[in-house]
Amino acid sequence: MRFPRLVSAAAVALVCACGEPATSGKAGEETPAAKTGEKAATPSGDKASEAPASAARPTGDTCRSWAELDPATLPPLPETPYTPTFDRVWRTVLKKHFDPTLACKDWPALRAEYGAKLTTVADAPAAYKVMNDLLETLGQSHFKVVPPFGGAEPDDTRGGPARVPIHVRMIGEQLVVVDPKVGGVASGVPAGAALVKIGDKTAEALIDRARSEAMRPGEVAYHAAFEAGRALSCQPGQKRSLTYLDPGSEDREVTKEVACVTPPGELVSLGNLRDLPTTVEHRMLPTSESGGKKIGYIAFNYWMLPMVERVKAAMTDLRGQGMEALVLDLRGNPGGVGAMSIPVARLLLQESGSLGKLQFREFTQEFNVAGDPQAFAGPVIVLVDEGTASTSEIFAAGLRDLGRVRVAGSRASAGAALPSLLERLDNGALLQYVVGDYHSAKGTVAEGDGVRPDITAVETRADFVAGRDPVLAAAVAAFDSKSP
Numbered sequence: 279m280r281f282p283r284l285v286s287a288a289a290v291a292l293v294c295a296c297g298e299p300a301t302s303g304k305a306g307e308e309t310p311a312a313k314t315g316e317k318a319a320t321p322s323g324d325k326a327s328e329a330p331a332s333a334a335r336p337t338g339d340t341c342r343s344w345a346e347l348d349p350a351t352l353p354p355l356p357e358t359p360y361t362p363t364f365d366r367v368w369r370t371v372l373k374k375h376f377d378p379t380l381a382c383k384d385w386p387a388l389r390a391e392y393g394a395k396l397t398t399v400a401d402a403p404a405a406y407k408v409m410n411d412l413l414e415t416l417g418q419s420h421f422k423v424v425p426p427f428g429g430a431e432p433d434d435t436r437g438g439p440a441r442v443p444i445h446v447r448m449i450g451e452q453l454v455v456v457d458p459k460v461g462g463v464a465s466g467v468p469a470g471a472a473l474v475k476i477g478d479k480t481a482e483a484l485i486d487r488a489r490s491e492a493m494r495p496g497e498v499a500y501h502a503a504f505e506a507g508r509a510l511s512c513q514p515g516q517k518r519s520l521t522y523l524d525p526g527s528e529d530r531e532v533t534k535e536v537a538c539v540t541p542p543g544e545l546v547s548l549g550n551l552r553d554l555p556t557t558v559e560h561r562m563l564p565t566s567e568s569g570g571k572k573i574g575y576i577a578f579n580y581w582m583l584p585m586v587e588r589v590k591a592a593m594t595d596l597r598g599q600g601m602e603a604l605v606l607d608l609r610g611n612p613g614g615v616g617a618m619s620i621p622v623a624r625l626l627l628q629e630s631g632s633l634g635k636l637q638f639r640e641f642t643q644e645f646n647v648a649g650d651p652q653a654f655a656g657p658v659i660v661l662v663d664e665g666t667a668s669t670s671e672i673f674a675a676g677l678r679d680l681g682r683v684r685v686a687g688s689r690a691s692a693g694a695a696l697p698s699l700l701e702r703l704d705n706g707a708l709l710q711y712v713v714g715d716y717h718s719a720k721g722t723v724a725e726g727d728g729v730r731p732d733i734t735a736v737e738t739r740a741d742f743v744a745g746r747d748p749v750l751a752a753a754v755a756a757f758d759s760k761s762p
Contacts, residue, residue, distance in 0.1 A: 376639045443461070479509045494693070500665060632647065
């Protein structure tokens with residue numbers, strides 16, 4: 279059984295928008311993060327078409343464009359140790375955001391307001407919070423200033439590339455272990471255990487932080503899983519102390535020291551995204567679960583171009599086994615390089631179509647997919663959860679609007695579908711910022727509300743205790759009903 283994966287905090291940070299970064303890269307380097315603006319030809323020969331934009335997002339009568347603003351004409355900011363970084367963040371958004379009105383915000387006034395707040399901060403974390411508070415005024419995903427990796431945390435609590443071998447999600451109001459192992463390495467913690475503490479961090483505090491980070495109620499579960507993943511990340515050779523409610527002993531509170539492991543998978547790097555452990559899983563579902571129908575299953579954890587051939591090989595193998603229907607599991611997949619969505623979509627489209635378009639500041643880019651007469655023609659259901667974000671959402675929304683797939687899940691996807699770039703600042707911090715806006719071919723917007731399931735299944739802690747996957751079961755059952 280596979281449940282959604284939350285990879286190391288460093289990796290999720292750079293794909294999804296927040297958290298602790300890796301340390302590679304040079305000051306001033308721009309690197310694709312959820313780079314749905316990729317322009318290069320894909321391995322299948324398809325290209326995302328590009329056309330000049332006659333205008334960026336319409337400004338309306340009350341929204342001023344700041345495109346021609348000269349920052350040199352503005353009053354100087356108060357001098358603090360953090361002012362140069364703040365000013366770099368403010369200027370980058372001014373010049374590179376896809377909307378020159380910056381969501382109708384008075385960007386110069388916000389510069390003055392939040393720049394003044396730097397004079398009251400006591401330390402670097404408080405200064406970075408001011409910068410992130412400024413970015414949050416835009417009300418969009420993929421905006422984050424991430425402090426330099428490490429900081430003042432003691433060595434025994436600092437995150438790293440390894441992790442405690444469990445996967446955790448917010449189920450109800452608890453942080454539940456939905457998979458007690460990583461890459462075949464068992465943690466010794468039972469499935470369905472409800473975490474009480476990770477090290478010295480209480481589950482209650484992690485959920486409270488998730489609520490404070492979320493811009494919308496639907497985002498709390500996403501941020502809670504991320505905060506848990508960050509707390510579970512560690513250095514190789516370390517151990518983490520976990521306190522949890524043990525479902526096998528009437529929820530008696532248990533504390534266990536668990537060794538950290540390095541997540542398995544082929545390592546892929548892209549700019550500041552270093553050594554991401556990428557995995558592609560595929561199998562035929564047992565006929566006892568599928569009602570005798572030959573249903574294939576594919577899951578992968580990132581959208582990275584080197585993974586395309588592995589996904590193609592998985593499809594070829596499943597079709598060779600007589601696959602009649604496909605479950606494509608994008609739960610916990612936070613995104614990556616948007617160009618990968620085109621050759622993967624081509625595996626499912628016999629006729630040409632568009633996954634939608636991205637509106638950048640200077641041009642519009644459309645994700646056109648050339649149809650392949652040999653593509654798989656059977657029904658497809660895509661699985662999503664609160665960890666499904668960015669390119670995963672564009673793929674799911676685009677194919678659903680083409681009538682090619684249905685979507686199943688216990689809740690909507692993350693609602694974080696805007697393409698962004700990463701830029702390393704002079705002090706080693708990272709800035710992730712939005713550069714485009716996405717709409718599907720029918721005008722669907724995944725940002726904010728996310729991709730809502732057509733097939734909804736209720737998940738409970740008891741399901742994970744029993745080893746059940748109600749979302750997958752609901753998808754399998756839905757193949758007997760009308761489908762694309």
